[in-house]
Amino acid sequence: MRYAAPIERLLEELERLPGIGPKSAQRLAYHILVAEAADAQRLADAVVEVKRAIHFCPRCFNFAEGELCAICADPQRDQHVICVVEEPRDLAAVERTGEFRGTYHVLQGAISPIDGIGPERLRIKELVERVGVEETTEVVIATNPNAEGETTAIYIARLRKPLGVRVTRIASGLPVGGDLEYADEVTLGRALEARREM
């Protein structure tokens, strides 16, 4: 059975979201259908507003509301140390440890030959440029401890000479094969502390 067209359209849009299958989409749509109109409007507004207000920081490619992201714009942060992460949610995970006071560089992914993602698809060129221009003293690589993240870490480490700076990798100690995003603060903090030369 098909639902009325507006419901079908909503189901279709919900099913495009990651991790949302047909059954989850039905539950979400039902929730929206029985919710107060104002609640549904707030959800829709939040989606539109986030796209209007948020762009990528031109320096580190984190999400930014102002010209630079909140971290790049913060004079308290050590501008000479760059922590390289795959995605903004990994940046958020590192921030939660409270162990890092430098800035970040968000690659917007990891090298994955299987998915056809080569280094040119990532913000690695921009990292190299940044390190060349800014007085960077250390690049801490905090990509995920899985195959793609390790490959990416090794690729960036090999650019060490042109970078001409210290390149470190957060310590193993994180469950291998897992996602950085799911690590607890203490484990991730320890891994940061024990980072080693690459």
Place this chain on the structure above:
Amino acid sequence: MRYAAPIERLLEELERLPGIGPKSAQRLAYHILVAEAADAQRLADAVVEVKRAIHFCPRCFNFAEGELCAICADPQRDQHVICVVEEPRDLAAVERTGEFRGTYHVLQGAISPIDGIGPERLRIKELVERVGVEETTEVVIATNPNAEGETTAIYIARLRKPLGVRVTRIASGLPVGGDLEYADEVTLGRALEARREM
């Protein structure tokens, strides 16, 4: 770490949705943030449009785009048999069996003393009124085969005398304790066929 305000607002709205925890909300927000602006706008529009265009059918309380829902407005359907379900998604599950050609009555829930939901919170009064006015020959109760659904079925069956019509219950055969929504079409079709007098 907190994200920029528009991201936090989106996370907050996403976390209000059923089955969406903080981690899922982050994944969804990230997807929306990196999606094309047009895709995000389509999602927002679908949410707003569904609230604008869809209301409850005043006869059966299914979702309706026109004055009546598509099923109540269909002259091909047997207007004298009413299948009582808890929610529109249960109606959709019964429709998918292709075994039922009557109309529906959506209770908008089930009796659940634990959740403080008594019969007065459901569309039972409207069902009784409908059966009194329309020339109903049979009421098929297709509430979920769990505690709340059974309680609701028994409650409606006890109104049998004032209803003065045949009241049946879809057969067991569905996994008890489960949700009608997740039954496969064949099982649910058989259960409909083998409905018994209450």
